[in-house]
Amino acid sequence: MELTIEVVVFAVFAIITLAGALGVVLARNLFRAALLLLVSLFGVAGLFVLLAAPFLAAVQVLLYMGGIAILIIFGVMLTRGMVQARQVMNSQWDLAAVIALVTFVILMIVIVQVAQGEGAPLPSLPRGDVAADSIAQLGAALVDPAQYVLPFEVASVLLAGALIGAVYIAREDEAE
Amino acid sequence: MIPLWMFLVVGAALFAIGVFGVLARRNAIAILMSIELMLNAVNINLVAFWRYLTPETMSGQAFAIFVFVVAVAEAAVGLALIVAIYRRRQSVVAEDMNVLKW
Structure with missing residues (x-):
């Protein structure tokens, strides 16, 4: 390269x-x-x-x-x-380091195996170009009933619920 | 052009660093920051696979956006919990939050 x-x-x-x-x-x-x-x-x-x-x-x-x-x-x-x-660090940081290293090694083994695999190796070149209006396509896909409008609405409800919940949890207690 | 596996290696390394932070840090806010790193590693993988394998559809970017939304919700609720616990116990060290511990 x-x-x-x-x-x-x-x-x-x-x-x-x-x-x-x-x-x-x-x-x-x-x-x-x-x-x-x-x-x-x-x-x-x-x-x-x-x-x-x-x-x-x-x-x-x-x-x-x-x-x-x-x-x-x-x-x-x-x-x-x-x-x-x-x-x-807590007392088990050495164990944590080992676990993180093992995670990385396992992921690397998978990546190397797939990158050199015969079936469908990882491409080194993108399959085709991104459309010039990809941002417009993304916006349309998010509100398209055939694609992502339901997850999109669920995400808005999740966000509203999470933020209202966060305000409720973090406010000061008046009772005490 | 950069081959796909290089992005995957960066994502894997970022994820492993995040795993170490979650497991090893004492401060709950630092644990939250490490979780953000792990979510970012996932996002790198999603966008890299989208770019190299299915650039004609928008699925990879849409999933990355949903990961963003979940990350915001998680950060907001997590920090609210941490602030509430700090008010009560004057500590944000994960080991001190042991009321429910058997």
Whole structure:
């Protein structure tokens, strides 16, 4: 594989994603971990752009980085006193590392087997181009009765229920 | 063009890092952040398979959007629970939440 600009961009975003993720998991300071989560999510947005999904990249930046990460930073600030822990990992962190490593190795074995398999090997080139109006197609598919309108509506109900529930759970008790 | 397996390797590595964070961190908010990493790994896989195998339909992107929605709901409810527990017990360490523990 020659070193095209695309490969370089992929490598940069992959390294940003994985380094940020490692930082999230290992950082001693919780606030720093939240900021590194932003970095990792940005790397994933870059990978979405490389995969010709610009709408998902925009949603990733607006919703994940702008919404969830800010929510988590609020959570960090609301539980202050917990930001700088003397002990970051629990007592079974070594076992956890083994389990994570085994998970990764198993996934890699599956990927290598499928990538070299005779039946239907993983393609190295995309099967056809993405339509120029793919974002319009996605929007139509989400409200098309033959495709995703039911999951779409269920998702809206889930979101409304979750947010109302979150407000109810997190409000202060007046009784005490 | 980048072969598909490279995206899958990034997704697998991100997922494994998330698994380690969920199992090893003490702080509940850090566990929540690790779960977000795992959901992102799933999303990378969904979009990569969509791009390489079925770019003519919109199924992969639609599923990724539903994963986004679930992630938002999970983060909102999870953080609300953590804040409520912090009010009561002045702690967000997962080991301290042991009232229901046998």
